[in-house]
Structures are given as C-alpha cells and as structure tokens.
Amino acid sequence: MIREFNLIDVYYLLLAARWTLALTGIAFLGGGLVGMIVAVMRVSPFAPLRLASTLFVNVVQGIPLLAWLFVFFFGLPILAGVRISPWTAAIAAYAIYAGAFLGEIWRGCLQAIPRQQWEAGAALALSFGEQLYYIIVPQAIRIAVPPTVGFLVQLIKNTSLAAVIGFVELTREGQLTNAATYQPFTVYIVVAAIYFAMCFPLTQWSRRLERTLRVAR
C-alpha cells in the first residue's frame, strides 16, 4: 500500500538523523582517543611502538568499514561466543576505523613540525612527552583542523553503514520512507538536505577556527 509523502515523514527523518549524530559522536570520540594513541606511537622514539601502530593502521585501512561492523556484530558471537549489542559493535568498529584514519592524519600534522623544534626541546632537557605536549602538539593543532573536520564530514556520511547491524539512522529511514511512499526523488532530496545541514556548518566552523588559531599563533 502506497501512501503520500508528507510532513510527518520529514519529522521521522529528522528523528532518525539523531542516530546519525549519535553514531558520529561516539565514532569521533572513540576514534579520537584511538587516533591520539596511534599518532603518538607513530612518532615515538621507540621502534616497536612505531611498528605496532604502522601495522594497525595498514590492517584497518585495508579492510572496509562495513567488514569491521560485520566482524564485531556477527563475527564475535561465532568466533568468541560473546553476543554484543549493536551499540557496542558500532562503538568498537567506528573507534578502530576512525582511529586508524585520524591517527594517520594527526601523525602527518605532528611530522609537519620541523625536527629542530623537537631538538630545541630536547636540548632544554624536556622529555619526549614534554616536547610533544608543550612544543609540537600546540603547533600541529592548527594544521590538523582542516583535515580533521574533513574526516568528520566523511564520518557523518559513513554512519549510514551502521544500518547493516540494525541502526535505523538517516539513510535507512530514507529507504524505509521510500518503500512506503514510493517517492524516491522527494525522499532522498530531504535526506540529502538533512546531511547537508549537518555537514555544512562544520566546514564553516572549521574555517573560522583556522582563522582564530592563526591569530593566536
């Protein structure tokens, strides 16, 4: 039975967009945490840490996000006999996926700071961690803003993959609405508009942040 597409559908799409935002939030938090650890390991003076983090990044980047969602949601119960909730599976998969990518982005930003800055810190008796915290990171943050926000925008759109483990987020809700109304053009225009409304302010905010960070050195 096909019904009309009306305002109540827009309302449902907006409700579903909350899941998109929630998934993005946890993915970014989890990924940020993992990413920080990965980035620091990648520039650390200890070869085993560098090696382990490089391996992690290569493995994660070589496997699609969809596969990670499957591994955690369907794979773990079979392999380890533990059933995990869609939330736990999503948190784990997105933290690993975003962690590897953010780790690589941030490593690049840390390495963009001239080696002499590390050396000047070392010559003043600062430890590796202190050089990182007081000298390198404050300078790297400014260059890290645009690529990080760029990735965040990607992440918002990639949350649609969580539909495969049962999340009815924006894209999935769009599919369901389309199935009921059979008005794909209207439905997906609205879906696209909602995605745009989430992503556009982010890029604007990123530009502003870049400017303020430049002024504050």
Next chain:
Amino acid sequence: MSLVELDGVVKRFGDLTVLDRVDLRIEPREIIAVIGRSGSGKSTMLRCINGLEPIQEGRILFDGITVNDPITDLRKLRQRVGIVFQSYNLFPHLSVERNITLAPRVVKGMKDDAARRLAESALARVGLADKIDAYPDELSGGQQQRVAIARSLAMQPQLMLFDEITSALDPELTGEVLKVLEQVAREGMTMMLVTHEIGFARRVATRLIFMHQGRIWEQGRANEVLESPRTPELATFLEAVLH
C-alpha cells in the same frame, strides 16, 4: 678533572666517518673556538657532547658522567649543557617569556613569579628586556638568536655550546650577537663555539681548534694558530676565509 673529556670518539653516518678518533679536554672557563670547512665534523662534535648525536666508538665524559652511556639520564646532563643552534629554533607559538621559561617551569618546576623574574634577568643579559612579551616572528634574526641565547642561559648551564650561531645572520646582526657572546664569555662561562668569525675567535677564544676530515688537526692559542699554521691544510683554509 676536566669538565669535558672526549676519548677516541668515532661518529659515523652510515659509511661516512664524521669524527675520526677525536681526543679533547675542556677545562672550566675555557672559551674554545672551533673552525674548519663544512663537513669537517665541527658541528657534529658539538652535538655529540650533549648527546644529541649518538657516537659509535670512544667515550665522552661531562663532569665525570659518561654522556654516551645508555643509562645516563640525558635530561639531567642537558640541564647543565646548553646549546644554541644556527637556526635559533625558538618556539613560534610561545612569547619570548614563555620560550625562556618553558624548560625552567617544566623541568625545574619553577613558579610564575620566579619564572618571570628569570626571563627578565636573562633578557637583560642579552639586551632585550623590552621584548619580553613579543613573539618570535616580531623579532629580527639577531634578536631571535639573542633570545635563544637567553633561553639557554636561563637553565644556568655549566657549559654552553654555540653551533654556528651567526651563520644565518647578515653582518650587521652578526655584530649584536657576537657582542652578547663576548659578554657571556666575560662572565666566566665555559664555552665552545663553532664559528666562521675568525676575528671574533682571535679576540675572545682562549683556545682555537682547527678540524679537518673528522680530526682535530691543529689547536693552540688563537693568535699562534692563526699567525703560524703548522699544516698546509690550515694555511689553505685560512687563506680561503681571510680573503
């Protein structure tokens, strides 16, 4: 006991031997100028003394501590051995005051008031008291280098290493930095400086070292070494730099 001892120090970068069995003693209050062609190992020798470069053979002692021993706490050592670089390497995101006080605050746990006073007195020594709240990009090259000297002095080191610190400056700015160096020398600091300023070396250094092919080729009192070189290598080098 000498302040610094180098015994048969060998430093290689891959197949390239940069320091070839270097022996050296530095006594307190000595001011040693090191000259030589680029690639002769002079900067590398300096960097080895505070452990910025590892060595492959031999031994480096600072005040009885083995610098090249893996268990040596290089952080402790570097509080006592300051180094100033050719490219200043100030921290661009920090004010002059913060540049100077970062290490005293973080490493020595100095409080705000004491740190501010430390920055003031360190800047007074290099003649930049009015620049305490400036940022590095607001300073000329010579001023940045003087701040870098003040930053190093603020750690109250027993030995200061200067690595071609005027090479990136034009002659006018070189003068103001050398003046500061002379002042530091007069205060009795033990110093070792790699330099191309032969006139300055002659005036200020208590000893002059000529390095060639990774070795200390000639050394002695600055005047004597410069007036009557014993080796053709030094003679050619002096001819090249003095004309």
